[in-house]
Amino acid sequence: MTNKRKISILGSTGSIGTQALEVIEKLKDKFEIIALSGGSNVELLRQQAEKFKPKYVCIGKDTNQKIRIEGVEVLYGTQGLEQICSNKENDIILVAVSGKIGLRPTLTAIENGIDIALANKETLVMAGDIVMARAKAAGVNIIPVDSEHCAIHQCIKDISQVEKLIITASGGPFLKKSFEDMKNATVSQALAHPRWNMGRKITVDSATLMNKGLEIIEAHHLFNMPYDKIDVVVHPQSIVHSAIEYVDGSVVAQIGLPSMHIPIQYAITYPERFEGIKSKSFSFSQIARLDFEKPDYEKFPSLNLAYSAGKTGGSATVCLNAANEEAVFAFLDGKIKLYDIYKITQTMLQNHNIIKSPTIDEIFAIDEEVRLKTRELI
Numbered sequence: 277m278t279n280k281r282k283i284s285i286l287g288s289t290g291s292i293g294t295q296a297l298e299v300i301e302k303l304k305d306k307f308e309i310i311a312l313s314g315g316s317n318v319e320l321l322r323q324q325a326e327k328f329k330p331k332y333v334c335i336g337k338d339t340n341q342k343i344r345i346e347g348v349e350v351l352y353g354t355q356g357l358e359q360i361c362s363n364k365e366n367d368i369i370l371v372a373v374s375g376k377i378g379l380r381p382t383l384t385a386i387e388n389g390i391d392i393a394l395a396n397k398e399t400l401v402m403a404g405d406i407v408m409a410r411a412k413a414a415g416v417n418i419i420p421v422d423s424e425h426c427a428i429h430q431c432i433k434d435i436s437q438v439e440k441l442i443i444t445a446s447g448g449p450f451l452k453k454s455f456e457d458m459k460n461a462t463v464s465q466a467l468a469h470p471r472w473n474m475g476r477k478i479t480v481d482s483a484t485l486m487n488k489g490l491e492i493i494e495a496h497h498l499f500n501m502p503y504d505k506i507d508v509v510v511h512p513q514s515i516v517h518s519a520i521e522y523v524d525g526s527v528v529a530q531i532g533l534p535s536m537h538i539p540i541q542y543a544i545t546y547p548e549r550f551e552g553i554k555s556k557s558f559s560f561s562q563i564a565r566l567d568f569e570k571p572d573y574e575k576f577p578s579l580n581l582a583y584s585a586g587k588t589g590g591s592a593t594v595c596l597n598a599a600n601e602e603a604v605f606a607f608l609d610g611k612i613k614l615y616d617i618y619k620i621t622q623t624m625l626q627n628h629n630i631i632k633s634p635t636i637d638e639i640f641a642i643d644e645e646v647r648l649k650t651r652e653l654i
């Protein structure tokens with residue numbers, strides 16, 4: 277990059293967002309930050325703004341907190357996010373908010389021809405057809421941050437020669453636990469992920485393997501790959517981040533330490549590469565072994581639920597995402613057991629009337645309706 281790349285981060289106060297700022301700090305001469313946005317952690321947002329001196333910050337969640345930072349314009353709410361994503365000064369926007377809040381700003385950035393580093397998987401699960409079609413029409417790059425998709429992005433040279441995608445899953449904290457232990461797990465057991473330190477919602481999804489389910493849908497949209505050509509393999513060490521098999525039987529995998537700094541850096545510097553925080557830290561001789569096994573679909577039925585919703589398509593994945601998220605929140609609030617997340621999501625999907633090609637407004641309406649009904653069911 278000869279000139280500094282101008283970047284904004286939506287969700288800079290989250291797990292991905294804070295790691296992205298660590299990457300940028302290491303590559304300070306490569307980036308200029310246009311905007312940072314947080315949800316309700318206003319104090320952290322202020323500290324980030326004072327350190328990184330963006331032009332704008334946005335306090336995303338409705339809150340009465342107002343802040344003043346010298347030289348920084350403060351924006352608020354979804355309108356603020358829209359303003360950031362309409363600002364054509366940006367070369368790239370990292371969408372690292374959690375949940376459905378990521379969808380509209382992503383579409384706005386696409387409309388404005390701004391490339392996207394996409395962490396927020398809900399955007400593709402809810403509206404992958406629309407998002408990818410609009411990005412293609414606008415000539416906008418969507419570079420995946422999710423480590424598996426980032427791995428696949430690095431492996432693919434020519435998608436037309438790819439036979440299948442092989443997505444790895446760590447298996448989460450219950451891989452070696454009994455079905456009974458998993459069903460009745462406490463919140464702290466579900467949050468104790470053996471490999472990755474992430475936000476709470478995605479960590480619970482990793483314990484049920486719904487995260488892998490959402491990733492199958494994400495991969496389907498990103499790489500335009502039919503669901504029967506997307507496999508999942510459990511790989512507890514999280515060293516192989518995913519792989520692809522070419523038509524000639526050659527398999528190409530991307531490997532590295534389990535650290536989100538690497539995929540975040542890849543996505544925001546693409547197509548260039550630079551020495552980063554985790555450079556020179558990988559050693560084959562320090563890896564004792566790599567294990568692989570088939571996922572246990574009976575113990576982790578959420579994975580099949582996601583395959584089935586993905587294949588159904590249309591609003592099914594909107595329903596899947598909304599019902600699962602509400603159930604995860606209820607689990608985190610201590611209202612239901614871990615296994616109930618699956619049962620509730622399954623019931624919601626069974627009762628859902630599919631709309632084949634929903635518009636964005638319909639997607640949000642369905643999302644709201646499903647959430648309401650899921651809360652009633654809970």
Ligand code: NDP
Nearest residue numbers: 287289290291292314315316317336373374395396474475
């Ligand atoms: P976190 O919960 O750690 O962070 C979420 C971010 O979004 C925070 O900055 C939060 O602000 C902000 N936010 C939440 N709600 C709102 C809102 N209503 N308006 C504006 N901002 C809001 O999540 P993660 O960083 O773990 O994940 C972010 C996304 O990336 C998710 O979609 C996740 O699936 C995906 N992802 C994450 C990975 C990881 O390793 N963490 C790996 C792959 C994908 P605040 O905290 O200030 O309230």
Ligand code: MG
Nearest residue numbers: 422423424491
């Ligand atoms: Mg992932």
